[in-house]
Amino acid sequence: MADEQTQSYKLEYRGFLKGHNGWVTCMKVGEEEVAKDTYKEFLISGSRDRSLMIWDLFQKQDTDEEKEMGKARKILKGHSHFVSDLDLSQDSRFCLSSSWDGSIRLWNLKTATTRKTLMGHAKDVLTVAFSPDNRQIASGSIDKQLKIWNIQGVCKFTVDQNPHTDWVSCVRYFHDVKNPIVVSASWDKTIKVWDNRVMDLKHTFVGHKAQINTLDLAPNTNFIASGGRDGKVNIWNLVEGRHLEEIDAESPVNVVLFASKLFWLVIGTENGIKIYDLPNKMFIDRYTASSLDGKKRTEAVIGCTSLVWSKNQQHLYAGFTDGFIRVLAVVNSSN
DSSP: OTTTTTSOEEEEEEEEEOOOSSOEEEEEEEEEEEETTEEEEEEEEEETTSOEEEEEETOOOSSSOSOBOEEEEEEEOOOSSOEEEEEEOTTSSEEEEEETTSEEEEEETTTTEEEEEEEOOSSOEEEEEEOTTSSEEEEEETTSOEEEEETTSOEEEEOOSSOOSSOEEEEEEOSOTTSOEEEEEETTSEEEEEETTTTEEEEEEEOOSSOEEEEEEOTTSSEEEEEETTSEEEEEETTTTEEEEEEEOSSOEEEEEEETTTTEEEEEETTEEEEEETTTTEEEEEEOBOOSSOOOOSSSSBOEEEEEEOTTSSEEEEEETTSOEEEEEEEETTO
16 A cells, blocks of 8 residues: 555445354454465454354355345354454464363364364463464463463463463464564453563563453564553553553453554454554544344444454454444545
8 A cells, every 4th residue: 555654544334244143252364275376365253152254255145235245154163152262373274263161272274173172271261372383372261371282282381470360361472483472461450471482471561450351463563552441552562561652442442453554553442443543643533333233232332342454454354242244444535
């Protein structure tokens, strides 16, 4: 996208993906080879309906609805409780999912079958992530434990030095294979940065005044964003261990997502989506979801619970508490 910093952009609603019957809690976008040297994107989502769905994107469904933007190609079933988080391998062939049933599953996406089931947490598993080289798995749980597994499904390490004192709600790996760092967030209101080689604690970030729900690492930088029940988003320098900025989202934050090409931070809250312009330190756009199925709900608004960009960052996929995934396009606001 040319001259992103000098042009003005906004989000525009384009349509939805319909299939889940519960909160859409997690999503990733991958690529698969459909012919020699020809690839297409797909979306995988997890939900409180206990399933994961693989979506063919922008394919017209056999339906009268004009706004459906894709079709669920495969449904992955096996978890007996809510799916809380998922991650894709670098080659998009395998998927990890965590669940309130206390398990982690490693899925073969081609066959839509479970390859391994990882058991070891004493309670619900809230978060899971592949290491950048796909040789390790990190997980966090309501049991307050952060665990590291090998790809064969063997738990190699449980953090017992300087551990979290409440639920481990989010865990992510730093992108650089040569700088192996694991970052974990917790309902104890802290973020911890670990040296993945020996799981020594490098930094503890303190700033949130309520439980932390989410983390995102900005690609090709040392920056990380955290969001919590206090309605605040904090930005930190991961390597230097410094706090950089606090953003008031004015509503409990469920998910944060950097947009490196646009210099945005996308914030999903209980009241919808807000777009924060990082260089100018200001909110520039927002999106509030309206009902797509005509159902009356007890909640005043439909909350955003998951976010992911298309590979080119031209489309934002947003999961909501009504079970729909809404598709928003990045458009030039001056047009």
